[in-house]
Amino acid sequence: MEKVAIDDVDIEVNPMDVHSVRRPVSDALGFSDFAMNYFELEPGESFSGGLHTHHDQEEVFYVQEGTATFETKDDELLVDEGEVIRFAPGDFQHGYNDTDEMVVGFAFGAPKSKHDWDEIESMIYCQTCEDEIGHGLELTDEGNFRLTCTECGSSFVP
Template sequence: MEKIAIDDVDVEVNPMEVHSVRRPISAALGFTDFAMNYFELEPGESFSGGMHTHYDQEEVFYVQEGTVTFDTEDGEVTVEEDEVIRFAPGEFQTGYNDSDDRVVGFAFGAPGAQHDWNELESLVYCRHCEAELGHGLELTDEGAFRLTCTECENSVTLG
């Protein structure tokens, strides 16, 4: 058995600095079978850097405080305080704080305590193809994200 206070978990932010507080609970406690991250999102901040999917994990978000907006392929979904939303592997989404108030919430992923970077795809605009297309994602040795267009293989590094 292991126990930890959320405030005792070090803050680790996304390399693109899209949120100011993310505490990787699963890493702090050595989870092996699912991921758990605590977030505090100020107005305009997001859970991730944009529309993406995990092919190797389902994702569940619990909003403890505030309201989160998720953009999905089917449109916009609002998740209120004490509500939960689930995304199956392969479902594209991005969640963000579109309100004037702080959001407190948790993101869970399973199976596995961490997703495989090779199993993640982001939808971003490709300057070469001049269209929003799927991009593979990898973490560079410097801690930045490298996105590679699945159509033209053009790469861009963020963060």
């Protein structure tokens, strides 16, 4: 058995600098079967870098404080304090703080504590295809993301 205080978990932020506080609780406790991350989102910050899906993980978000906005391919949903939202593998989503107040919450992913980078797909505009298309994601040696269009194969580092 292990335990940890959330404030004792080191902060690790997204390489795209989309949030200032992300505490990977699953790393701190050595989880193997699901991921757990704690977030504090200032106004304008987000859980991730944009509209994306995990083909190898379902994700559940619990909003402990405030109201988070979740964009999907077809809709935009508000998740209030004390509410939970689930995204199945393959569901595109982007959660962010669109208010003037702090959002505090948790993100959970299963069935593994880490997802495979090649199982993440981001919906972004492709300058070559001139359309919003899925892009594969990989982490470079420098710690940045490289995005590759699933349609034409062009890639770039934002």
